[in-house]
Amino acid sequence: MIKISKEAKLARNALLSKDLENPILKEYNGIEEKERELLIAKYMHKIMHILNLDTKNDSLKETPYRISKMYNKEIFSGLDYKNFPKITFIENIIKSNDMIIVRDIILMSTCEHHFITIYGKATVAYIPKKKIIGLSKINRIVQFYSKRPQIQERLTKQISVVLQTLLHTKDVAIILNMHHFCVKARGICDVNSTAITSSLKGLFKTKKSIRDQFFLKNNMQG
Structure with a gap:
């Protein structure tokens, strides 16, 4: 074993x-x-x-x-x-309770229905409690769960639950915007459409000002 x-x-x-x-x-x-x-x-x-x-x-x-x-x-x-990434945690000694966002995480996955490529971007945000995670580790967790036969809806929830579990915070938000080649290259052959899924937990779901701030920063250019 x-x-x-x-x-x-x-x-x-x-x-x-x-x-x-x-x-x-x-x-x-x-x-x-x-x-x-x-x-x-x-x-x-x-x-x-x-x-x-x-x-x-x-x-x-x-x-x-x-x-x-x-x-x-x-x-x-x-x-x-x-192959799960090695995680680096930092004690939140500065008592930071501001939103931390990592945008434009590029990910490649595989549709489990057709074994054909899914690709796109993820935005991940959390509000820290006792721990802060090394920023690159968020990218690595996203990419770890994308390296499987997947459906986008499950992948979105997996990232959310894993970050909540490891960081001991309920306040996590995820958005995935993905291109599906099972739509582009077969069937309907729609080359333009994308699929967007999200998971809003804790304050991102219950507090409008935080939710609005998250979506605003996600949509900012540059």
Whole structure:
């Protein structure tokens, strides 16, 4: 069993308690990384063969292994909590209770219905209590949960719950504005539309002045 960090356990348990974890069968299925890569490459090779592709062609023969490596180490790396970011907390000794916002976080994810790209931007805000998190760690948490087969609605709530859990504050706000290639490249083939989801918790939901301030700063240019 691969050990995961204390913060990763807290995040995972918080999501499980709210039925917000991805549909993962087990925390760890016993398949080692090398074996997993070989199995994915093997079945990808079969898919390509079924599609009538010449897998001996110089351009295609390494494709199953490239896809396997991409799935394991890149676009689906968030399925494994051993890859959860190392979190740096700072005690809030200055008693800051002002809104902290990180805007324009670029994220890439994968639609779990079609295994095709979703990409866009996130805005994350929180009002600190006893702890402040290193700013880059917010980006890393967003990107960790995006590196999975996802639906945007779940991803939005996951980021919110994990930040509430790790920072011990209810006051968290999230906005995701995403382009879905399952809409752009297939089906309706609408290349212009985007999907916006949000999660407002604590004072961001109950106090109008704070909510208005958050949306104003999110929409500011530059």
